[in-house]
Amino acid sequence: xxxxxxxxxxxxxxxxxxxxxxxxxxxxxxxxxxxxxxxxFDATDLCSITHVAGSVSQWNDKSGNGYHVSQTxxxxxPLLNTLNGRSALMFTRGNNQHLDGVSWVMQSPTVVFVxxxxxxPLVNDYQRxxxxxxxxxxxxxxRSGSNGHxxxxxENVAVDSNPSAMTTEPEMATxxxxxxxxxxxxxxxxxVTGDVGTKTPSSNGLxxxxxxxGSIAFGGTVGELIWYxxxxxxxxxxxxxxxxxxxxxxx
Amino acid sequence: MAIEAYVFADEADAQTAIGAIExxxxxxxxxxxxxxxxxxxxxxxxxxxxxxxxxxARTDHWDIPLQLSDGxxxxxxxxxxxxxxxxxxxxxxxxxxxxxxxxxxxxxxQFTYEDISGLLPPQPPED
Numbered sequence: 001x002x003x004x005x006x007x008x009x010x011x012x013x014x015x016x017x018x019x020x021x022x023x024x025x026x027x028x029x030x031x032x033x034x035x036x037x038x039x040x041f042d043a044t045d046l047c048s049i050t051h052v053a054g055s056v057s058q059w060n061d062k063s064g065n066g067y068h069v070s071q072t073x074x075x076x077x078p079l080l081n082t083l084n085g086r087s088a089l090m091f092t093r094g095n096n097q098h099l100d101g102v103s104w105v106m107q108s109p110t111v112v113f114v115x116x117x118x119x120x121p122l123v124n125d126y127q128r129x130x131x132x133x134x135x136x137x138x139x140x141x142x143r144s145g146s147n148g149h150x151x152x153x154x155e156n157v158a159v160d161s162n163p164s165a166m167t168t169e170p171e172m173a174t175x176x177x178x179x180x181x182x183x184x185x186x187x188x189x190x191x192v193t194g195d196v197g198t199k200t201p202s203s204n205g206l207x208x209x210x211x212x213x214g215s216i217a218f219g220g221t222v223g224e225l226i227w228y229x230x231x232x233x234x235x236x237x238x239x240x241x242x243x244x245x246x247x248x249x250x251x
Numbered sequence: 252m253a254i255e256a257y258v259f260a261d262e263a264d265a266q267t268a269i270g271a272i273e274x275x276x277x278x279x280x281x282x283x284x285x286x287x288x289x290x291x292x293x294x295x296x297x298x299x300x301x302x303x304x305x306x307x308a309r310t311d312h313w314d315i316p317l318q319l320s321d322g323x324x325x326x327x328x329x330x331x332x333x334x335x336x337x338x339x340x341x342x343x344x345x346x347x348x349x350x351x352x353x354x355x356x357x358x359x360x361q362f363t364y365e366d367i368s369g370l371l372p373p374q375p376p377e378d
Contacts, residue, residue: 046299050307052285052333057295058307070308072292073315074276077326081296086296092252094368096317097255123252126377144377154378199279214315222342 026086028242032063032228034236039067039104039206039227044247045087054080059099059208069099069208076214081221083117084170084249088223093119093127096214102205106132107180107229109197111145111239115223115248118142120168122149127218129173130225132213133205138195141216142166153177153184156197165191170223172244178231187250223248256325257358264360265316265324272329273313275354279333304361319370328364350373 031040040062043049048060058070071077078097081090091097116129124145131139143150148163153175159182173186180195206229208225210217224247226240244250259265274278277287285344296302318322330351337353338345 047297049298050295050304051298052282052295052310053280055310055332056298057293057310058304060307070305072308072310074293074310074312075314075329077310092254092258093315094371101322102266105304121252125371125374144374147377158378214317 005102009108009185010183014206029245034228034232034239036229037063037065037226038040038107038229039063039065039101039207039225040112041069041208041222041225043083043223044086046087048091049080049087051080052077059089062099064211065104067101067104067206068207069101070241071099078209083115083221086223086248088221090221091209091218093123093125093217093219096135096210096212096217098207098209098217100133100200100205100207100210100212102114102133104205106138106204106206108138108161109176109231110138110229111230111232112177113138113139113172113224113244114142114175115172115225115228115244116220117170118168118220119219122166122246123219125150126216127220128210128216129218129220129222130206130208132204133207133212134199137199138189140173140175142218153182153185153196155182156199157195159192159196161186161192168220170220170221170248170250172241172248172250174237174241176231176237185237185241187243209239234246252368254328254368255328256366256367257328258319258363258365258367259324259326259360261314261322262316262318262361266359267325267360268326269313269316270360271357271359272326274355275314275357278330279350279354282289318372319367320372323370325367325370326351 050058061067078089078091097187126144127142139154141247149166151161176183181197184192292311297304312329331349336347339348
């Protein structure tokens with residue numbers, strides 16, 4: 001992805017591209033084409049979603065690692081909804097909706113891509129989009145209104161975006177958790193770098209939409225979340241971002 | 252943004268209500284094709300085909316009561332899930348009633364239905 005054309009040998013041209021463009025009849029590029037995929041949650045793939053009357057009880061991990069996330073309490077299950085016209089999961093903040101998966105030992109460094117939208121208007125509370133179940137480990141959230149909203153990625157230390165840039169438009173975050181070389185990108189543009197520190201051992205399990213007890217709940221919609229163990233090179237990051245941009249209709 | 256919920260005087264009433272709500276929900280959901288396992292848990296359906304997915308997590312409770320900042324207890328609303336209307340009673344023409352109202356009528360304790368957005372427990376300090 002991120003290709004600018006096709007060469008004579010069937011390979012894409014362009015500095016950021018190293019992979020062959022799929023030939024006719026072959027499956028399209030997907031996140032499994034980058035090594036060390038840990039988990040992949042894709043709400044547009046309805047085969048991966050189990051629900052009761054629209055309330056989602058399980059969202060399956062498509063990586064092959066089986067890190068599915070689920071919720072057994074009906075009111076805390078997110079609802080089937082849409083984001084930019086594609087199937088997505090809507091989390092209602094007041095109902096503490098979230099999905100958890102416990103059978104996962106996360107690694108650090110790690111790279112996470114997430115497509116989401118905060119509900120409008122932004123409320124004062126701070127809200128977790130996702131976090132490791134050990135709540136003081138890897139996490140991503142909107143900051144509280146008293147801190148000007150903004151986005152925060154956090155492992156052992158917080159790295160914050162410029163609060164004034166926070167919106168309720170759909171967006172794609174790329175989060176490189178890599179100690180002093182951590183990076184937050186929004187819609188493919190680097191907006192902040194910093195030191196998130198490290199935690200050893202790394203956290204276990206993932207919660208999407210709140211802490212596992214339902215507190216610090218996120219209000220909004222999540223369309224896709226892709227998680228890699230270890231670091232990706234710039235070309236690989238561009239590949240995943242292009243895949244998500246094309247799919248979710250980001251400019 | 253309003254957050255509407257059922258509000259009860261104490262936790263025991265909230266738990267009683269959840270038990271009653273779950274009983275009616277199981278009945279209603281079984282009428283539209285959802286099965287309940289031997290432990291009373293609801294088996295979900297795959298979103299693409301609508302087929303039952305017994306391998307996935309099952310729904311065992313409607314909610315867990317949450318204490319509000321004024322000391323009362325809230326149970327989450329289900330009104331968005333049960334909007335379909337059914338005939339109530341045997342009058343002719345029939346009086347139509349949304350399913351959530353049927354569930355409400357089975358709650359055996361006193362409650363109010365209100366906006367709790369200003370009553371949510373305070374968040375822990377931001378980290």
